[in-house]
Amino acid sequence: MQNAKDSFYIALRTRLVAINPNRTILLRGTVRPGILVEDAEAPVSQLPNDVFVVRWLGLGVDEDLASAMAAEECEIVYQTCGTQSFGGLDRGRALSEMDEELMAIVQPFFTPKLNFSAQPPAAMLTQVFWDVPAFGPISRSAKVLVYSYQEQGE
Amino acid sequence: MSASSFPSPAPVVRRIRAYFAPVNRAAQAPVVFDPSQLWNLNLDSPPAPWMNLGWVQSFARKPIGKSASLLTGIPAATFEQVRESLGAQLSFQFLSWTKLTMALATGSQHMNVLAPASGAFAAADGGQAAPPATVQSGSTSTFVALASADAAKFAPGAIIAIDADYAGSMGYVGSPISGAYLRAPVADVDYIRRITFNVALVSQSSSTGLTLAEPLPGGAPAPGLKLQKVIGLVDREGGSFYQEWSGLFILQGSQGERIFFYYPRLQTVAGAEEIDAPLARNKSTLNRILLSAQFQALPVTDPLDGERVVCYRSFVPAPGALV
Numbered sequence: 001m002q003n004a005k006d007s008f009y010i011a012l013r014t015r016l017v018a019i020n021p022n023r024t025i026l027l028r029g030t031v032r033p034g035i036l037v038e039d040a041e042a043p044v045s046q047l048p049n050d051v052f053v054v055r056w057l058g059l060g061v062d063e064d065l066a067s068a069m070a071a072e073e074c075e076i077v078y079q080t081c082g083t084q085s086f087g088g089l090d091r092g093r094a095l096s097e098m099d100e101e102l103m104a105i106v107q108p109f110f111t112p113k114l115n116f117s118a119q120p121p122a123a124m125l126t127q128v129f130w131d132v133p134a135f136g137p138i139s140r141s142a143k144v145l146v147y148s149y150q151e152q153g154e
Numbered sequence: 155m156s157a158s159s160f161p162s163p164a165p166v167v168r169r170i171r172a173y174f175a176p177v178n179r180a181a182q183a184p185v186v187f188d189p190s191q192l193w194n195l196n197l198d199s200p201p202a203p204w205m206n207l208g209w210v211q212s213f214a215r216k217p218i219g220k221s222a223s224l225l226t227g228i229p230a231a232t233f234e235q236v237r238e239s240l241g242a243q244l245s246f247q248f249l250s251w252t253k254l255t256m257a258l259a260t261g262s263q264h265m266n267v268l269a270p271a272s273g274a275f276a277a278a279d280g281g282q283a284a285p286p287a288t289v290q291s292g293s294t295s296t297f298v299a300l301a302s303a304d305a306a307k308f309a310p311g312a313i314i315a316i317d318a319d320y321a322g323s324m325g326y327v328g329s330p331i332s333g334a335y336l337r338a339p340v341a342d343v344d345y346i347r348r349i350t351f352n353v354a355l356v357s358q359s360s361s362t363g364l365t366l367a368e369p370l371p372g373g374a375p376a377p378g379l380k381l382q383k384v385i386g387l388v389d390r391e392g393g394s395f396y397q398e399w400s401g402l403f404i405l406q407g408s409q410g411e412r413i414f415f416y417y418p419r420l421q422t423v424a425g426a427e428e429i430d431a432p433l434a435r436n437k438s439t440l441n442r443i444l445l446s447a448q449f450q451a452l453p454v455t456d457p458l459d460g461e462r463v464v465c466y467r468s469f470v471p472a473p474g475a476l477v
Contacts, residue, residue, distance in 0.1 A: 066161030109168065110408055125160045125474040129408035152157055
């Protein structure tokens with residue numbers, strides 16, 4: 001299941017870099033694409049603005065199939081205060097921009113599953129796939145169910 | 155099971171995509187879909203003559219062929235089965251309104267409403283049309299060469315229909331897509347442009363001709379064909395003409411597998427019908443109007459073994475999936 005979560009995150013991160021390389025975050029002294037996995041970073045009391053935070057919630061497993069299928073609920077949280085140059089009056093536009101970026105990075109709704117415990121990451125046999133996101137109220141959260149088949153050795 | 159394979163799960167799909175290609179009505183020749191050559195076709199850009207009609211929903215296949223038992227002995231028991239009738243029906247809803255989706259979702263011929271001539275009498279499918287312009291040499295499927303005076307009559311955003319003048323022919327008319335069947339000659343010289351599928355949107359107009367926003371279904375128009383401006387589209391409840399197309403429906407699975415449903419001959423079986431689909435589940439007062447399409451599958455004879463069939467279902471497994 002970790003491979004599916006890693007693959008999902010890396011797919012979104014790669015797509016975000018392609019469509020908006022300017023959305024970045026300075027994290028642990030390194031400038032990185034503006035998307036992070038909440039449970040892979042230090043705990044914080046307040047989420048950062050202008051970046052996508054991937055949060056893993058529930059888990060369901062269908063064991064009745066030839067390959068067990070895992071459904072992992074993912075919430076992607078984001079918020080913005082707008083820009084300083086407009087005194088924050090553009091926060092609605094900035095949030096719409098993030099909405100559009102999120103819709104763009106979740107498509108196509110699948111990505112090859114990779115094993116990131118190897119270097120370089122090793123391609124696995126199946127693909128990770130997910131449903132269309134369901135958007136919540138401002139500050140935004142978008143919930144996605146991410147599916148994957150369990151492979152040998154996982 | 156080795157590490158290079160995995161058990162094949164039931165395909166998980168989000169939606170289904172529809173493609174249609176015109177049956178040559180005069181020759182009764184459907185368009186062949188060969189899964190050995192087209193199994194990995196580009197879903198956004200299918201090879202001609204297949205036309206992409208986008209996503210469809212509520213796709214339902216219904217076999218209506220019947221088998222009967224041949225009984226022998228006392229007490230009688232089934233000795234073998236025989237196929238008494240062969241048939242299948244298909245229904246779905248289009249998620250777009252275009253010339254082609256409207257035509258496929260109506261049980262009769264589908265027509266273009268041509269821009270009227272000055273002082274034309276009123277007619278339910280459009281009055282006498284304004285005089286046509288003549289296509290010049292040098293046209294392509296996305297560019298129509300015209301004399302500069304003719305090109306000036308068509309602004310960007312106009313819809314045009316291109317085809318020949320009607321010259322008294324009977325039987326199936328319209329090429330390469332038959333749009334009607336005439337039992338007797340009609341008096342309207344613009345008749346073929348009324349029923350033609352050779353329509354497109356003008357994106358640019360210049361002194362040399364018109365650039366189109368989409369390729370013409372009939373390909374590059376020959377010099378001498380005529381074009382007229384189209385105001386809209388019209389179809390009728392009734393009439394004797396049935397649309398007939400080859401249909402291809404593709405489901406792309408989550409692991410890259412593909413299911414193909416290929417119907418060599420599909421005839422529209424019901425009149426025009428629309429479905430209201432609320433935009434939001436609960437309190438929305440807005441409805442999306444979907445075109446509802448129903449088809450009867452007609453048989454073809456498979457040259458492989460002479461069997462009569464109405465549909466082919468092909469499956470291309472996911473890479474690495476056990477078969």
